[in-house]
Amino acid sequence: MSFQNIAEIIKPNQDEMHRQRFVSILRKKVLMDFASDMKTVYENKVEPKFEKEYGRKPSDGKEIRKLMLDEPIFKAWSSLRYNAQMMTWWSVQSSIERNLNKLVEAATQVLNNKPTGGSLELNAKTQIPKEITELDIHLMPGCFHNEYLPNDVAQGALYHYGTTVFSGGLPHRKDSKGGVARSIANYLDIKYPKWKPKRILDLGCTAGANTKPYAEVFKNADVHGIDVGAPLLRFGHAHAETENIKIHYHQRNALNSGFPDEHFDLITSSFFFHEVSVKDTEKIILECYRMLKPNGLMLHMELPPSDFTDAYYNFYLDWDAYYNNEPHYLKFRELDFNKLLTKSGFKKDKIEMIRIPNYDTTPESEFCSVARGEESFRRDHGNGAVWFTFGGWK
Ligand SMILES: C[S@@+](CC[C@H](N)C(=O)[O-])C[C@H]1O[C@@H](n2cnc3c(N)ncnc32)[C@H](O)[C@@H]1O
Numbered sequence: 001m002s003f004q005n006i007a008e009i010i011k012p013n014q015d016e017m018h019r020q021r022f023v024s025i026l027r028k029k030v031l032m033d034f035a036s037d038m039k040t041v042y043e044n045k046v047e048p049k050f051e052k053e054y055g056r057k058p059s060d061g062k063e064i065r066k067l068m069l070d071e072p073i074f075k076a077w078s079s080l081r082y083n084a085q086m087m088t089w090w091s092v093q094s095s096i097e098r099n100l101n102k103l104v105e106a107a108t109q110v111l112n113n114k115p116t117g118g119s120l121e122l123n124a125k126t127q128i129p130k131e132i133t134e135l136d137i138h139l140m141p142g143c144f145h146n147e148y149l150p151n152d153v154a155q156g157a158l159y160h161y162g163t164t165v166f167s168g169g170l171p172h173r174k175d176s177k178g179g180v181a182r183s184i185a186n187y188l189d190i191k192y193p194k195w196k197p198k199r200i201l202d203l204g205c206t207a208g209a210n211t212k213p214y215a216e217v218f219k220n221a222d223v224h225g226i227d228v229g230a231p232l233l234r235f236g237h238a239h240a241e242t243e244n245i246k247i248h249y250h251q252r253n254a255l256n257s258g259f260p261d262e263h264f265d266l267i268t269s270s271f272f273f274h275e276v277s278v279k280d281t282e283k284i285i286l287e288c289y290r291m292l293k294p295n296g297l298m299l300h301m302e303l304p305p306s307d308f309t310d311a312y313y314n315f316y317l318d319w320d321a322y323y324n325n326e327p328h329y330l331k332f333r334e335l336d337f338n339k340l341l342t343k344s345g346f347k348k349d350k351i352e353m354i355r356i357p358n359y360d361t362t363p364e365s366e367f368c369s370v371a372r373g374e375e376s377f378r379r380d381h382g383n384g385a386v387w388f389t390f391g392g393w394k
Pocket residue numbers: 129132144180203204205206207208209210226227228229232252253254255269270271272275276
């Protein structure tokens with residue numbers, strides 16, 4: 001029996017297709033050309049003026065932000081970026097609404113048959129964090145968890161199709177999703193050829209784009225993804241199953257995920273912790289330590305901490321904290337990762353903070369030699385050339 005791939009159900013009509021293409025190109029213009037013009041204004045005008053007045057350069061991203069707030073180019077850039085973000089979701093919403101019954105039907109049919117033997121465990125009592133219930137994170141209407149009809153998948157579809165538009169024009173995400181996990185999994189596989197994790201957990205997996213590559217690279221592993229949003233997981237489960245990738249999805253809160261002690265060889269996440277409060281981050285890292293097997297690895301991909309990047313780039317990255325409904329973003333980037341990890345039990349000499357090249361955009365020979373430690377990777381975080389990861393071995 002064959003099943004329709006849930007990620008291929010929606011065919012935008014001509015108007016929607018053009019709208020989506022427009023938004024992808026707008027985002028590319030805003031994030032690349034317009035952002036580069038803004039940096040030129042900062043370097044040629046704002047910074048020299050400040051230096052003349054105070055005899056020093058601005059010390060951090062927050063100081064630069066204060067200076068830039070009144071600059072016409074910042075106002076225009078920020079407003080365009082905000083609108084492009086909103087338009088990203090709007091550009092796919094109408095086609096999702098029109099096809100919602102078909103999407104739900106496809107997901108339910110896969111769920112009833114489970115062609116690859118993956119699973120979906122939902123628990124309506126799962127505690128949804130307050131920031132998710134009170135804010136539309138990333139300005140995504142309905143956020144990660146809202147449900148509008150029985151067995152709803154709308155928010156999973158919105159995230160899946162919306163992020164395609166979101167990254168559509170950008171050089172590092174032209175073809176497929178899952179680039180972060182593909183980079184981490186391949187890096188680990190090359191760096192530690194004898195290490196074959198048998199059980200893997202991905203926290204805050206959303207619709208599973210960055211969960212699936214672990215199952216593809218570590219073919220004998222049992223791969224689990226947890227998230228609090230049921231519609232995301234229904235969509236992710238249906239998608240993985242029709243792509244013949246076996247994943248076990250669970251609706252669980254990472255604060256108290258209920259897995260046994262020393263259960264996983266590898267615990268990972270991508271773009272997860274910057275959306276979690278510092279208090280909860282500390283608890284979740286402790287929980288990871290508890291769930292890791294001895295000699296297991298925890299490695300999370302995140303935005304680089306503010307002391308890894310220069311003042312201007314911090315100002316640039318931190319835009320999301322102020323305008324994209326990401327309330328924990330600034331505090332997360334200011335965390336002392338060594339302190340966070342040692343407090344949770346990781347020994348100092350077992351801590352890992354690795355800049356992993358993007359597998360999809362780095363020539364294979366370069367990727368392999370960086371992973372084997374034969375050369376270091378010099379390109380910056382910007383445009384997804386490299387992913388910052390933190391964690392440690394137990
Ligand atoms: C930005 S998304 C992660 C993106 C995803 N990992 C990817 O790479 O496509 C953050 C996710 O974390 C989930 N989340 C937030 N707090 C959580 C918690 N305490 N436990 C489990 N999931 C959580 C949200 O529902 C959301 O799906």
